[in-house]
Amino acid sequence: MAPRTRIITLNLGSQSIELAEFRIGPPAGLVLCNYRSREIFVEPPDKGIRATQMTAAVSAMLAELQIESGRVTYTIAEESVFSRFVQLPALGEEKIERIIAFEAQQNVPFPLDEVVWDYQLVGGGGGEEIQVVLVAIKADVLDQINRAVEATGLRTWIVDLTTMALYNAFQFNYYDLSGCSLLLDIGARTTNLLFIEPGKIFTRSVPLGGNLMTSAIAREFNESFAAAELRKKRNPVVGGTGDETTSIEAEASRVARVGRSILTRLHAEVMRSISHYCAQQRGNRPERVFLSGGGAGAPDIQQFFQEKLKLPVDFFDPLRNVPVADSVTLKTISRYRHLLGEPVGLALRTARRCPIELNLLPQSVVRRQEMERRRPFFVLAAACFILGLLAWGAYFWRGAQVEDRATARLQEKVDAMRRIEMQMNQVRKQTATLDTESAPLVAAINERSFWPLVLEDLNTRLPKEDIWITELVPMSGGKPLGPPGARSVVAAAPTPTPRPGATPAAAAIDGLLVRGLYLFNPKQQEVVVDYFRNLVSSPCFAIDPNNQAKVIKPTTPNNTEWAFPYELRLDLKTPIPLP
Numbered sequence: 001m002a003p004r005t006r007i008i009t010l011n012l013g014s015q016s017i018e019l020a021e022f023r024i025g026p027p028a029g030l031v032l033c034n035y036r037s038r039e040i041f042v043e044p045p046d047k048g049i050r051a052t053q054m055t056a057a058v059s060a061m062l063a064e065l066q067i068e069s070g071r072v073t074y075t076i077a078e079e080s081v082f083s084r085f086v087q088l089p090a091l092g093e094e095k096i097e098r099i100i101a102f103e104a105q106q107n108v109p110f111p112l113d114e115v116v117w118d119y120q121l122v123g124g125g126g127g128e129e130i131q132v133v134l135v136a137i138k139a140d141v142l143d144q145i146n147r148a149v150e151a152t153g154l155r156t157w158i159v160d161l162t163t164m165a166l167y168n169a170f171q172f173n174y175y176d177l178s179g180c181s182l183l184l185d186i187g188a189r190t191t192n193l194l195f196i197e198p199g200k201i202f203t204r205s206v207p208l209g210g211n212l213m214t215s216a217i218a219r220e221f222n223e224s225f226a227a228a229e230l231r232k233k234r235n236p237v238v239g240g241t242g243d244e245t246t247s248i249e250a251e252a253s254r255v256a257r258v259g260r261s262i263l264t265r266l267h268a269e270v271m272r273s274i275s276h277y278c279a280q281q282r283g284n285r286p287e288r289v290f291l292s293g294g295g296a297g298a299p300d301i302q303q304f305f306q307e308k309l310k311l312p313v314d315f316f317d318p319l320r321n322v323p324v325a326d327s328v329t330l331k332t333i334s335r336y337r338h339l340l341g342e343p344v345g346l347a348l349r350t351a352r353r354c355p356i357e358l359n360l361l362p363q364s365v366v367r368r369q370e371m372e373r374r375r376p377f378f379v380l381a382a383a384c385f386i387l388g389l390l391a392w393g394a395y396f397w398r399g400a401q402v403e404d405r406a407t408a409r410l411q412e413k414v415d416a417m418r419r420i421e422m423q424m425n426q427v428r429k430q431t432a433t434l435d436t437e438s439a440p441l442v443a444a445i446n447e448r449s450f451w452p453l454v455l456e457d458l459n460t461r462l463p464k465e466d467i468w469i470t471e472l473v474p475m476s477g478g479k480p481l482g483p484p485g486a487r488s489v490v491a492a493a494p495t496p497t498p499r500p501g502a503t504p505a506a507a508a509i510d511g512l513l514v515r516g517l518y519l520f521n522p523k524q525q526e527v528v529v530d531y532f533r534n535l536v537s538s539p540c541f542a543i544d545p546n547n548q549a550k551v552i553k554p555t556t557p558n559n560t561e562w563a564f565p566y567e568l569r570l571d572l573k574t575p576i577p578l579p
Contacts, residue, residue: 006033008067008154009346010058010074011162011339012145015040015188015211016294017054018336019061020343022351023325030351033325035333035340036061039294041226051148058152071157073346074149076360078162078205079190081137082108082115085202085281088130096121100132108136116142118358122201131200135161137360146362157369158349159360163192163203165345166292166316168354170196172344173320182286183316184270184305185341186210186295191266195277195286201356202281206269210295213262220258231255236299263301267308290316296338318344450576454540458514461534467518467527467566475511475569476578510575512541514568520561528552528566541570 005025011018021034038057040049049057062068084107088099100119105112117136146156166185174181183194188210195202210232218228235255277283289311291302296315306313318341324330333340348354361369458469473480518527532552536545543551553567 006070007347007350008070008072009343010072010149010154011165011342011346012049012054012074012077012149013162013187013294014049014077014079014190016339017049017057017061018339018343019058019065020340020347021065021067022343022347024351030322030344030347031325032319032322032329032333032340032344034065034329035336035343036064037336037339041229051144054145054148055151058149058154062152062154069153069155071350072149072154073158073160073349074156075160075162075165075342075346076137076142076145077189078187078192079207080141080145081135081161081360082110083133083135083161083163083203083205084108086132086134088132090128090130096130100134103132104134104136107134110136110138115139116360116362118360120356120358122199122356133201133203133356133358135164135358135360139362142360142362143364146365155368156361156365158346159362159365160346160349161358161360162187162342163194163205164356164358165342165349166192167194167196167201167203167345167356168348169318169341169345170194170290170316171355172348173318173322177288179287180284181288181290182270182274182311183290183292184296185293186266186291186301187293188295191269191293191295193270193273195273195281195283197284200283202277202283204273204276206266206273208262208266208269213259213295216258216262217255220254232259232298259298260304263304267305270309286311289313292316292318292338292341294339297335316341454512457538457540458535461531461538463527463530463534465527466521466523467516467531469514469516471513471515473513473515474509475513476507476509478511478569480513481509508575508577510572512570512572514570515565517563517565519563525564525566528568532568535568535570540573542573543570 005023007022007024007030009020009022011020016037016039018038019036020032023031023033025031038061040053040057086100086103086107088096088103091099104117104119108115108117115136116139117134119132119134122131122133142159146159150156162185166183170181170183178198181196183192183196185192185194186209189207190205191208193204193206214225214228214232217232218225221228221231223231231251232255235252236259274285278285286309289305289309291305291313292315295301302313302315315338317337319333319337322344324333345354349357455472458472462469473482475481518525521527523530529548529552532543532548533545535541535551536543551568551570553569
């Protein structure tokens with residue numbers, strides 16, 4: 001697995017691809033470890049390197065550097081990107097975004113939903129106008145490039161512009177320069193001009209580059225584009241004296257003449273760009289010029305621009321403040337130093353804060369990075385969920401243990417109580433048996449007190465004067481019991497033994513016939529009525545106070561007798577069954 005300190009950068013030019021590997025380390029914070037470059041001939045009218053060529057070239061360089069995967073920061077060729085510098089009035093931060101969105105709709109020549117765009121504030125503030133750089137690229141073009149890059153096993157992290165990567169590399173290596181500097185990045189299809197001042201930047205691309213010179217040489221010598229490219233690299237494109245004596249010198253003179261004409265056109269575009277920058281962007285004239293890009297490797301090109309621009313011209317050294325890992329690597333990249341501006345600028349985007357931090361990420365990469373940022377939270381949430389389940393499981397497991405122990409203790413008590421219950425059931429059975437055996441005895445005891453209680457109740461309620469009882473006769477079904485002529489209850493019938501709770505049989509003592517006499521008195525028969533009224537509240541007899549005729553047998557007193565008979569028919573509340 002790649003170490004975390006490794007940085008992989010990829011510069012996707014229109015005709016060349018550069019892959020560099022850096023690592024983060026003191027003291028500068030960035031160290032160049034490896035570098036590879038592939039040049040792919042793309043003959044006009046082809047617009048650039050195909051996706052399959054790009055994937056194959058990057059895969060081959062990764063294999064050479066033994067890199068299997070990792071995050072990559074890469075640039076997009078300037079001709080694929082639309083960029084515009086916009087001046088905005090000094091506004092509050094809350095209004096800048098709305099105005100920039102409006103400016104993007106006005107300046108980007110495509111619907112905003114079809115492009116990926118970004119912006120950066122690069123100057124102004126503090127009451128001055130604000131300079132904003134807007135960049136945009138067609139979303140389908142960006143997706144095609146990104147698929148080709150990620151097909152190699154790399155994962156996109158940052159997508160930058162060539163000019164902005166050069167600007168960041170320049171500011172890192174030449175931070176001590178004052179005044180205006182012009183950086184000429186001469187590529188295969190375009191030449192990028194970067195006007196760099198403290199706190200200010202302006203870029204312009206002109207469609208003049210190495211391919212235009214190669215095409216002119218191919219027409220001059222009537223040969224293929226690839227052969228003309230080899231001829232251009234073999235011969236100076238600026239020199240030539242005009243007094244050549246050999247065919248080789250004549251050939252070089254023809255190449256130089258064609259090259260000088262193209263460079264003269266480029267010089268004219270540079271002068272127009274300088275005038276535009278000074279007039280329209282209110283910038284200062286350049287005090288120095290730096291050359292970069294593949295076209296800067298042509299012989300005598302430094303001398304040409306120095307003569308034309310009348311300014312100090314030097315090659316841009318992106319490794320001025322970036323050390324190289326070892327001498328072997330330094331020897332390998334010594335002839336590519338002018339091509340390392342973009343790789344160094346891209347590596348700085350990962351290693352530190354940069355002045356320009358535009359990022360044209362495809363939507364698919366944005367979604368993936370958002371998921372990667374959220375992944376720790378998802379993992380944490382899943383861990384919390386699992387821990388919650390484990391906690392609940394431990395809680396219920398502990399609860400089950402406590403419940404089992406409590407159940408065991410209760411079961412012991414239940415078993416003990418069941419043993420006691422069995423003993424109590426045995427006692428209940430014995431008690432029931434004893435109750436059955438003792439019931440006749442208890443009934444007999446109770447029967448002994450029944451008739452005395454009845455007699456006591458009759459005697460207690462009997463009026464104190466002028467009346468007495470002469471005869472008590474038990475009745476069953478309204479008929480007296482006992483032999484004829486009986487004069488007492490004892491002679492009339494034996495004392496029955498009632499059984500508690502037993503249903504009265506058909507033959508039972510259910511009433512009592514009371515016979516007696518009352519004396520001749522002022523109240524006469526009313527004394528019998530008083531006795532009746534006293535017996536209404538008796539606990540032994542069921543007497544209806546409203547039905548006197550049912551109880552008292554009427555008698556008629558006379559003036560010749562000293563006493564008169566009476567008779568009461570009393571119903572028992574509790575009938576006494578006969579044996």
